[in-house]
Amino acid sequence: MDFMVFQYPMISVQACLDGILLGILFALIAYGMALQWGVMNIINIAQGDLVILGGYIAYFMYLYGIHPAWGVIVSPIIMFFVGIAIYKLVINKVVDRDLFISILATFGISILFMQLMNFAFGADVVLANSDYGTTMLFNSNVVLPNSKIFSAFISILFAICLVIYMKKSKLGRAIRATAQNARAAKILGVDTEKVYAATFGINAALCGVAGALISITFTIHPYMGLPYTIRSFMIVIVAGLGNLPGVAMSGMGLGVFEEFADYILGTEFRIGSVFLLLVLILVYRRFKLSRKREYLK
Amino acid sequence: MFKMINKNSILYIGILIFGIAAPFLFPAFKVQLSILCVLIVLATTWNIQGGEMGYNSFGNILFYGLGMYLCASVQVGMFFPLAEWTESGGEKTFVHTPAQFFQGMAVGLIVAAVVPTIVAGLIGYSILGLRGHYFAICTLGLGVAAGEISGGIEIIGAGQGFTTPPFPDVGSLDSRGEFFYFLSFFVLVLTFIAVRGIYSTRFKLILNAIRDNEDKAEAMGIETMKYKIVGWMISAFFCGLAGGIMGGLVGYIDSTDVAFDGREMGVFMVLMAILGGKGTLWGPIIGATVFHIFKEGFWTFFLGWQYVALGVLIVVIVIYFPEGIMGWLREKYPERFGEVVDERDRKAQVELK
Numbered sequence: 001m002d003f004m005v006f007q008y009p010m011i012s013v014q015a016c017l018d019g020i021l022l023g024i025l026f027a028l029i030a031y032g033m034a035l036q037w038g039v040m041n042i043i044n045i046a047q048g049d050l051v052i053l054g055g056y057i058a059y060f061m062y063l064y065g066i067h068p069a070w071g072v073i074v075s076p077i078i079m080f081f082v083g084i085a086i087y088k089l090v091i092n093k094v095v096d097r098d099l100f101i102s103i104l105a106t107f108g109i110s111i112l113f114m115q116l117m118n119f120a121f122g123a124d125v126v127l128a129n130s131d132y133g134t135t136m137l138f139n140s141n142v143v144l145p146n147s148k149i150f151s152a153f154i155s156i157l158f159a160i161c162l163v164i165y166m167k168k169s170k171l172g173r174a175i176r177a178t179a180q181n182a183r184a185a186k187i188l189g190v191d192t193e194k195v196y197a198a199t200f201g202i203n204a205a206l207c208g209v210a211g212a213l214i215s216i217t218f219t220i221h222p223y224m225g226l227p228y229t230i231r232s233f234m235i236v237i238v239a240g241l242g243n244l245p246g247v248a249m250s251g252m253g254l255g256v257f258e259e260f261a262d263y264i265l266g267t268e269f270r271i272g273s274v275f276l277l278l279v280l281i282l283v284y285r286r287f288k289l290s291r292k293r294e295y296l297k
Numbered sequence: 298m299f300k301m302i303n304k305n306s307i308l309y310i311g312i313l314i315f316g317i318a319a320p321f322l323f324p325a326f327k328v329q330l331s332i333l334c335v336l337i338v339l340a341t342t343w344n345i346q347g348g349e350m351g352y353n354s355f356g357n358i359l360f361y362g363l364g365m366y367l368c369a370s371v372q373v374g375m376f377f378p379l380a381e382w383t384e385s386g387g388e389k390t391f392v393h394t395p396a397q398f399f400q401g402m403a404v405g406l407i408v409a410a411v412v413p414t415i416v417a418g419l420i421g422y423s424i425l426g427l428r429g430h431y432f433a434i435c436t437l438g439l440g441v442a443a444g445e446i447s448g449g450i451e452i453i454g455a456g457q458g459f460t461t462p463p464f465p466d467v468g469s470l471d472s473r474g475e476f477f478y479f480l481s482f483f484v485l486v487l488t489f490i491a492v493r494g495i496y497s498t499r500f501k502l503i504l505n506a507i508r509d510n511e512d513k514a515e516a517m518g519i520e521t522m523k524y525k526i527v528g529w530m531i532s533a534f535f536c537g538l539a540g541g542i543m544g545g546l547v548g549y550i551d552s553t554d555v556a557f558d559g560r561e562m563g564v565f566m567v568l569m570a571i572l573g574g575k576g577t578l579w580g581p582i583i584g585a586t587v588f589h590i591f592k593e594g595f596w597t598f599f600l601g602w603q604y605v606a607l608g609v610l611i612v613v614i615v616i617y618f619p620e621g622i623m624g625w626l627r628e629k630y631p632e633r634f635g636e637v638v639d640e641r642d643r644k645a646q647v648e649l650k
Contacts, residue, residue, distance in 0.1 A: 099430040100353045105615045112608025272445030278438040286426040
């Protein structure tokens with residue numbers, strides 16, 4: 001336990017800003033999860049592994065001498081096709097089935113990806129160095145790497161583009177219609193199979209962007225996927241499906257929570273505290289809902 | 298008296314005799330057979346919620362890991378200072394005499410069974426109120442959180458692991474394998490008797506009612522929450538025992554790779570139960586046996602690729618084989634399962650296709 005964070009207010013400011021910038025990234029991943037959950041009613045445990053895979057694409061560009069920031073454009077394109085391939089091979093067989101089947105099937109995909117990445121890229125913690133330098137704030141008491149600011153900016157840009165695309169384009173409207181009522185959409189001539197594939201692809205592409213940004217700002221490692229899945233799941237259940245401002249807010253909240261947990265409890269409990277928070281949120285939600293049910297009586 | 302000797306009891310006696318003779322028939326596979334027993338216990342107890350109650354839990358690993366740590370800690374802590382033991386990394390400064398070892402193991406196993414049961418009872422009310430996928434993800438989080446947190450606690454070895462007491466020198470070299478085999482086989486028999494006993498009572502019917510429609514079951518006047526918690530506590534009891542044995546068998550406890558190994562053991566137990574057939578008595582047993590033989594027999598061929606194979610296996614089983622071996626047999630030979638199939642009805646169904 002370390003309470004330095006309360007004695008020196010500047011550390012709190014640092015943690016808050018770090019957390020908010022981190023949280024914007026989480027929100028982007030969570031938006032992808034909310035999309036596929038809402039449209040296909042699937043909880044994708046492999047979400048975090050898609051993020052890490054996207055990160056490795058950017059890392060490889062960095063290894064071959066291309067600036068990793070270009071990964072933000074290349075990684076989603078590759079990941080879009082990876083997502084469609086996963087959909088065609090596995091997901092389209094579990095879409096209409098029991099939710100637990102989809103959880104278990106994506107769990108299998110997650111293990112598969114984790115191990116393949118372990119073979120292909122090795123078990124080292126890697127980082128694609130962007131050389132963006134740092135920004136000093138408040139009399140250089142608060143240090144923010146420019147890469148974090150860059151990643152938050154790009155995340156917001158992608159989120160805005162996606163929202164506009166969902167509102168305006170034909171495919172976006174088809175996706176929203178399928179989310180509302182898949183059967184009715186089918187009757188009215190929407191090719192739901194195509195919509196599902198596109199949704200999964202878009203989700204994977206979002207993961208690709210987030211992964212590329214994570215490889216620039218933080219570090220990536222083949223086994224780091226599951227925490228990202230859990231974080232995005234948590235953000236979605238707090239915010240609710242199809243509530244983008246809520247997703248952004250709860251993403252930032254989670255980021256700040258994590259930074260403070262890191263300072264107060266120590267880094268070794270960081271992931272543990274995320275998972276524990278998930279359990280607490282679910283339990284809180286259960287008691288809240290059960291109270292509501294009693295009112296209905 | 299003659300009625301007692303029916304087909305079933307001959308089968309059970311045969312299996313019992315085989316189980317007792319197994320370590321002498323296959324002396325090289327004693328450790329594997331013990332692990333098989335533990336796996337069967339885990340799959341069978343997972344089936345109590347997953348199969349019969351419809352609550353698909355990834356969190357039984359919590360009780361397994363808890364049992365593992367508790368058994369080893371009690372076994373060491375009864376005679377030696379625990380903190381110094383873990384700090385020395387299990388070096389030969391402290392040696393258990395045979396009497397101390399077995400005493401510690403006995404007390405340790407009791408603690409390893411009782412404490413997870415209590416824990417299940419305490420958290421049951423909050424966790425089992427969740428439904429469907431929320432329950433699945435919540436229990437997954439619970440297992441991983443337990444692993445991450447126990448990896449940060451100094452007294453049980455933190456990140457560097459915990460060496461369980463080595464088996465004392467009691468004469469022959471085979472005694473370690475035999476001891477652990479008979480211990481795990483005993484727990485397996487105990488589990489089987491308990492589960493079989495449960496499955497022939499009203500309790501099982503209530504669990505099935507919860508699985509089929511919980512709200513209706515509640516409306517019929519069943520206190521579903523009570524039965525759900527009791528079901529989970531039964532699982533926790535045997536998971537804790539299995540964990541305690543496994544800790545002694547492996548000889549080394551690591552927080553995320555051995556004890557709270559949600560990625561491996563936590564998924565294995567679900568997979569074994571599904572492979573054999575959820576919601577049947579024999580399904581998890583068959584599933585665990587097939588899975589273990591496959592895993593140990595083919596792992597060497599996939600050297601290094603075993604987890605890739607595991608991922609593919611999960612996807613294939615879940616997508617193409619969700620009913621499991623028992624479900625497939627049931628489809629094929631419905632008469633053997635006591636189902637009466639109307640011949641005309643079956644024909645009519647075929648025509649519809």
